[in-house]
Amino acid sequence: MSRVSRARSMILSAGATLCLLALSSCGTNPSTGGGSGTLTIQGDAGNPTLVQNFNPFAGSSLHGTFLIYEPLEIPSPIDGSYTPFLATGYKFTDPKTLVYTIRQGVKWSDGKDFSPADVVFTFNLLKKFPALDTKAVWQQITSISASGNDVTMNFSAANVPFAISIAQTPIVPQHLWSSMSDPVKDANTHPVGTGPFMLDSFAPTQYSLKKNTNYWQADKVAPSEVLFPAQASNQSTNQLDVVSGKFDWSYNFLPDVKTTYVNRDPAHNQYWFPPGGTIGLYLNLTKAPFSDVNFRKGLSMSLNRTTIATKAVNGYMDQASMSGLILPNLKKWLDPSLPNQGVVAQDTAGAQTAFAQAGYSMQAGKLVGRNGKQATMTIVMPGNFSDWVAAAKEVVQEVASVGIAATLDLPQYPQYSQGIQAGTFDAAIGGYGGNGDPYTDFSLALSSTFATPVNTPTANNFERFKDPSVDQALTTLASATDTSARTQATYTLEQAMYNKVPIVLMYYGGSWGLFSTKHFTGWPSASNPYTLPTNYNNSLLTVVTHITKA
Amino acid sequence: MRYIGRKVALFVITLWGAITLNFLLPRLMPGSPVDAALGRLASSGVPITNAERRAVEVQLGVPHGSLISQYGDYLNSILHFNFGSSYSFPSETVAHTIGKAAPWTLALIGVTTIVAFIIGTLLGVYAGWRRGKTADTTVTLGATFFAAFPPFWLGLLLLFVFAFKFSLFPIKGGYSPGETPSLSPSFLADAVYHSVIPAVTLAITTLSGWVFGMRNNMINTLGEDYVTFAEANGLRTRTVALLYAARNALLPNVTAFGLSLGAVVGGSVLVEGVFSYPGLGNLLYIAVSNHDFPLMQALFLVITVSMLVAIFIVDLIYVRLDPRVRQA
Numbered sequence: 001m002s003r004v005s006r007a008r009s010m011i012l013s014a015g016a017t018l019c020l021l022a023l024s025s026c027g028t029n030p031s032t033g034g035g036s037g038t039l040t041i042q043g044d045a046g047n048p049t050l051v052q053n054f055n056p057f058a059g060s061s062l063h064g065t066f067l068i069y070e071p072l073e074i075p076s077p078i079d080g081s082y083t084p085f086l087a088t089g090y091k092f093t094d095p096k097t098l099v100y101t102i103r104q105g106v107k108w109s110d111g112k113d114f115s116p117a118d119v120v121f122t123f124n125l126l127k128k129f130p131a132l133d134t135k136a137v138w139q140q141i142t143s144i145s146a147s148g149n150d151v152t153m154n155f156s157a158a159n160v161p162f163a164i165s166i167a168q169t170p171i172v173p174q175h176l177w178s179s180m181s182d183p184v185k186d187a188n189t190h191p192v193g194t195g196p197f198m199l200d201s202f203a204p205t206q207y208s209l210k211k212n213t214n215y216w217q218a219d220k221v222a223p224s225e226v227l228f229p230a231q232a233s234n235q236s237t238n239q240l241d242v243v244s245g246k247f248d249w250s251y252n253f254l255p256d257v258k259t260t261y262v263n264r265d266p267a268h269n270q271y272w273f274p275p276g277g278t279i280g281l282y283l284n285l286t287k288a289p290f291s292d293v294n295f296r297k298g299l300s301m302s303l304n305r306t307t308i309a310t311k312a313v314n315g316y317m318d319q320a321s322m323s324g325l326i327l328p329n330l331k332k333w334l335d336p337s338l339p340n341q342g343v344v345a346q347d348t349a350g351a352q353t354a355f356a357q358a359g360y361s362m363q364a365g366k367l368v369g370r371n372g373k374q375a376t377m378t379i380v381m382p383g384n385f386s387d388w389v390a391a392a393k394e395v396v397q398e399v400a401s402v403g404i405a406a407t408l409d410l411p412q413y414p415q416y417s418q419g420i421q422a423g424t425f426d427a428a429i430g431g432y433g434g435n436g437d438p439y440t441d442f443s444l445a446l447s448s449t450f451a452t453p454v455n456t457p458t459a460n461n462f463e464r465f466k467d468p469s470v471d472q473a474l475t476t477l478a479s480a481t482d483t484s485a486r487t488q489a490t491y492t493l494e495q496a497m498y499n500k501v502p503i504v505l506m507y508y509g510g511s512w513g514l515f516s517t518k519h520f521t522g523w524p525s526a527s528n529p530y531t532l533p534t535n536y537n538n539s540l541l542t543v544v545t546h547i548t549k550a
Numbered sequence: 551m552r553y554i555g556r557k558v559a560l561f562v563i564t565l566w567g568a569i570t571l572n573f574l575l576p577r578l579m580p581g582s583p584v585d586a587a588l589g590r591l592a593s594s595g596v597p598i599t600n601a602e603r604r605a606v607e608v609q610l611g612v613p614h615g616s617l618i619s620q621y622g623d624y625l626n627s628i629l630h631f632n633f634g635s636s637y638s639f640p641s642e643t644v645a646h647t648i649g650k651a652a653p654w655t656l657a658l659i660g661v662t663t664i665v666a667f668i669i670g671t672l673l674g675v676y677a678g679w680r681r682g683k684t685a686d687t688t689v690t691l692g693a694t695f696f697a698a699f700p701p702f703w704l705g706l707l708l709l710f711v712f713a714f715k716f717s718l719f720p721i722k723g724g725y726s727p728g729e730t731p732s733l734s735p736s737f738l739a740d741a742v743y744h745s746v747i748p749a750v751t752l753a754i755t756t757l758s759g760w761v762f763g764m765r766n767n768m769i770n771t772l773g774e775d776y777v778t779f780a781e782a783n784g785l786r787t788r789t790v791a792l793l794y795a796a797r798n799a800l801l802p803n804v805t806a807f808g809l810s811l812g813a814v815v816g817g818s819v820l821v822e823g824v825f826s827y828p829g830l831g832n833l834l835y836i837a838v839s840n841h842d843f844p845l846m847q848a849l850f851l852v853i854t855v856s857m858l859v860a861i862f863i864v865d866l867i868y869v870r871l872d873p874r875v876r877q878a
Contacts, residue, residue, distance in 0.1 A: 046836075047723060047727075047826045048723055048724060048725075048826055048827075048828035048832075049638075049647075049651075049828065049832070049833065049836060051639050051642075059587060059602075059605070059606055060587075130601070130604070130605075131604065131605040132605065133601060133605070134599070134601055134602045134605050135599070135601070136600075136601035139601070184605075201728065203727070203728045203729065203730055204828070205723055205725070205726075205727040205728060205729070206727035206728040208728070229727045230727070232722045232723075232826035233823060233826065233832070233835065233836065233839075234722075234824055234826060236706060237709070237721060237722045237824065237825070237826060240710070240713075240714045240721050241721055244714060244717075244721065382589075413585070413586070413589040414582065414585035414586050414841065415585075417585050417588065417589055418582075418585060458600070459599050459600045459602070459603060460599070
């Protein structure tokens, strides 16, 4: 799941649309960005009531926290390859023992030395305060110990891909955090980290970070200051802010981005909208007719995914492959035996055949089952996610042509979330994947451990898919350390996604990166895709250590 | 005296009803604060796990007691002016959060309401006095035109033209990003500069109500015998219009003005939202979208109480303004 879906809040009102359509005729504003060396990033939402919170384990911490605390390594959200930070590398001595080699010569921003003991302390802190352990690290590891420059973690069961979650845990200083009375609620307003930046000033409308000159790779950090002006809660105001050239790096869905953004400063303004997740139609597998794989196949074949993608995201994104992989990001894992890279084309005749196998036939324009009733479904999604709603409206039309009566249900997010977690829906639009690693994507979506009974909430596998062969492949993948075993297990999972259609994957959700090369260059792009252009997670750290002064 | 006693009793009963409704309504909304917080996380790209959900529950300290015991705690804390801490701003008390936002709303909406009332009433008097003439037609037509504008739409339009296209005013906020609110002249100047478009938006869209009300009352009053008598006595036009006709025509508008002053405290959710203005309306929007019960309750309480107080004061003033109600 990814913020892909920021697009949803794209256009909130007719007024905003009007403004954006008229943009092409607008003059260029002088930039109000900071002086040389200042990197201005479109900041957190919450203007003018931003709350100072730099606790790296809190859900409400500010984006700048990612530039203050460093993790051991950062896996690329595109292909899962690691960039080392506080560790210089890792290895599995066996599928249940993970060893990180910790970087030497690193200092905390208050001048004290960083050591492997801080790493051990941080993980033990998560054990002591489970509320901080949001990635459930301690459900996987049983012990952690340091020896020399190595930190060793023992797993309760083989789970090689879990290194992704461990590697991203932000490391905090023992000498300050050991005396914190309640690290769960502490807002950590005076953060001390190992990262490239330190807190400079904070106001409820904007905060700024200044460069940590003691940073261990300070020569790779070009900006001397990073400004985070807070975003408004009103999306159209934010879009005006973005196109008026206030930011070096922003993240916003803009309709007709070439006209609305690039053309306002063609020499500097650029965009990169790579796929960051997949938007799919979740079917409730505990209910008929969705429990029948043939019905699901028919449904999948009756959709024209290209049209759906065009309606939903202005054609910025492609139709999704039913392999369960985001392409081209994860193409090295793609099973070559899948026809057409796993993309399912619209095939009405094929859909009729599949429906017939499920016991459904066309009668007077209606798809009627053995019980003599027309197939119906209610598709639920949050009403303000406008790209999902646009996609669902197209789905309703397309399934109507094969005789299924579909209707939309558009509640607020909390109600939607409750429904899909409890499994009380027919069909729902939802996000899938985007973790940069096939195992995590497949495991969250398909593992039977998440398939709780209806009315028992689950945070994943909302469709409640259960298949022993899939569980087996996940276990194999979890314990595989060599490439060929991992590849084989991944192929099995792709085949399951393609043939058993647990989720009807429709189109890729975009990641809406907008950059200006006026002050800095070297942004992630299609030709240099080192990370996703998301400015609200640890891609911040990756990008800030990549860009150079213009 | 019996009149005042009855009003006080009514005030107390209404207040209790409002406080109780205020407790129930937010809890009838579907979804919980935890879901709302997880929704924010999910939309910022964090994969949601069951561990994450437990963590958020602990961090928010969501109440688990029965509805009755929550109601008891609620009444008790209201008596002590203790509204707890909000879910959206965990490091502050609700009272502090509201205290920070209130001056912005009182200044922006309070001043524009008073200005709109004065200008609108004067225009109404003028239009009423010159009824049927070109001046009347112009004012009435103009007021009708602007009354049809939804305030948030006019706000977006003004924002687009004057803040974006011509860059004359800032796009959002109550003051320049990074500044700390204070009473220094430079900060006040900055705040006034930021409030121009929101104030104009509010003034234009609320003006017309006063114009219509006053014009129609004027026309009624001008038909009264005492106005004809004053004119026949050869009093100056302005004296008749302002001191005789307008003074009496003003009565219903005073009631409406009292009510709208009471409503000032609620702010204007849509207009403050459009401009990201740091006031109570914006705060209410944030509270509702985050299922922030403590903040919502405190805000609704402030809004209802100030409304009730405004009505109460208008009732009392009326006793002086209109001798007829004393008998009632």
